[in-house]
Amino acid sequence: MSAASCLLTEDQFLCSICLDVFTDPVTTPCGHNFCKTCITEHWSTNVPYRCPNCKELFYTRPELRVNTFISEMAAQFRQLAQQKASSSSSEQQVSKPGEVPCDVCNGTKLKALKSCLVCLESYCETHLEPHLTVSGLKRHQLTDPVENLEGRMCTIHDKPLELFCKTDQICVCMLCTYSDHKTHDVVPLKEEYEGKKAELGKTQAEIQQMIQKRRLKVEEIKHSVELSEEDADREIADGVQVFTALKESVERSQAELIDTIKEKQRKTEEQAEGFIEELEQEISELKKRSTEVEQLSCSEDHLHLLQSFTSVNAAPSTRDWTKISIRPPSYEGTVVTAVTQLEEMLSKQMKKLFEAVLKRIQQYAVDVTLNPKTAYPERILSDDGKQVKHGDISKNLPDNPERFSTCTCVLGKQSFSSGRFYFEVQVKGKTDWDLGVVRESINRKGQINLCPKDGYWTIWLRNNNKYKALAGPGVHLSPKSRPD
Incomplete structure (x- = not known):
């Protein structure tokens, strides 16, 4: 198994969502592997269910079970990677440009393994030994190698920046809490670090979600281009x-x-x-x-x-x-x-x-019925919701948010956000009418202006012979014959 593992690369054991070695890997029906938590969270925020890799669509959420073979392989790879990292860290390496050098080395500077926030120095493996064995130095706070350790010291009190002032949103030392930040809300750096790290995790999740949405939008646009080409x-x-x-x-x-x-x-x-x-x-x-x-x-x-x-x-x-x-x-x-x-x-x-052309367009025909919840109180709808006429008396109906209060309108029950839809409305014998499509978020109360800016795309007939497209400003139309 070890020999086989050596033939595999790191990329083969990385989840494409979290970009880390698999944890409880599961396999989708299309054959791709992800961490169980990653794919579960991904599908909880993205519907319909698509494979993040090949974009295959699943109409029902697939049942996922841990792939024991991949799980064992990933565990062995993680162990090998840790052993490799441990062995490589014990080797003495000369500091390269961009790496933090040991501050104690004379002549050739070796690569630093840790930096001490108390001593304000960085140490290679040899010079780090006292901090790991001497009792007094073992209490010093070590961190991964960093440059400019002086920047981690308070410029006023020359003490380590160990606290965070939430009031002023800056890092402070212990003595600062007795002077300028005496009455401020001050917490340990680690506490604020955990909070900020959690926020970053949330931000990262939001960014990943935004990326995923944009990837879906890219696919949608590509699909639209393909349809356009066809x-x-x-x-x-x-x-x-x-x-x-x-x-x-x-x-x-x-x-x-x-x-x-x-x-x-x-x-x-x-x-x-x-x-x-x-x-x-x-x-x-x-x-x-x-x-x-x-x-x-x-x-x-x-x-x-x-x-x-x-x-x-x-x-x-x-x-x-x-x-x-x-x-x-x-x-x-x-x-x-x-x-x-x-x-x-x-x-x-x-x-x-x-x-x-009409025959080709009619393949997108949809069945439209009128929504009584949106109808102006003087509008009378047929039982099947296919016809509407104007009544002489305003009915006493609940003024729900969907209903038009002053404009004599009614909307269809069906709605759409993309694609093509064909439907016919009979206007024969009418001397005045308005017809079109609207945004769902339109204002339905008070005075209404029919124009695209306010979410209305309509045409109308007035005085039995005046047709206009309400494009804001309106455009007069001259049909060869009266539409039925």
Whole structure:
């Protein structure tokens, strides 16, 4: 066992709460070891029950029993440490910078083991021997090595500071109690030391509790950051999906717009090409007729001219082009129509997106019931606590601290300190209403100012058409439709 103990380090036998060698070590379900007293006190002041090391949460307080194996190992380690400390203290060591040297040594100064508050000197092991063996010196008060022993003497009477004046909160000597501190409340240094040490112990416990609370707050903040990161990733993914669809819709609408305009232009060009082809055909025939007329007019054959005159002089068979023209198609409104269709599509996408967001938010839905203990006396609550209306007569109700005395308000029974909560309140048909959340510590008596500074986060409706967020100062709201 000794050989095995030598392979282990001091850190393996230290409680992570008190930072000392285990005393009655116990093991938590997650496998970590603590002093029984340390973990018991820790869980008495910290709920829920978490392991101080790995932060694993236990919904019920675990039953703890002393780990006999660890207890025996810790006892052996403590014994080995004491033996090591005892053996090392017997070795003569040269005083190093920062250590208290022996005042008696000549030449090389050895490290002091004790300081005498009577002799006002520090001694190494060799020079400390008289104080351990000589009867007169054995009564001297020894302490761990300290520098500036003169500071432990009364500057007025040159006597050891053995007492503490609680009136003036300073250390004094015996002669001081007969002079300047004669009527003061004076106690032995040890008595005050014990009291102050107890206070320090209490302060240390409070500090440890503050540290633990801050560690829990760190974990809470980290958890919030993780949730935020998850929400951010989800929103980015949703956003990319929505905007990709919107981009594709815009590109598709743009392509359809261009195709529509080009199709109109194509039909115009086809019509024009048909007219031009027909005109060129008529021009070709007219040229041929012109040649025939010219040849006939130059003929000297009387009979031939007279016989051909009727057919050549007749009007050619052509279209009346005076009423025919190419009218460019109107493109006015084409873009407007395309944008209008795109707007309708965007509106549908927005509606789908809103429904998806609302569905995701509704997973945090909570059941809210109204608390009759908080209701203003003229407020009438339904039996199930789900509805409230204004009565004409003020009921005679006890004016308990929770009840509003002058403001016609009522609060829900449910409360929360963190997290997300979703609930709906029906306001349809109301011409005036106030709605929001408040701190539990709000003032409920007398005149009340609805603003965040006083613990109110609310919106209201007045005169059937004026909406405002009471942010101090208020912010006017302009909803697209009346909320139900």
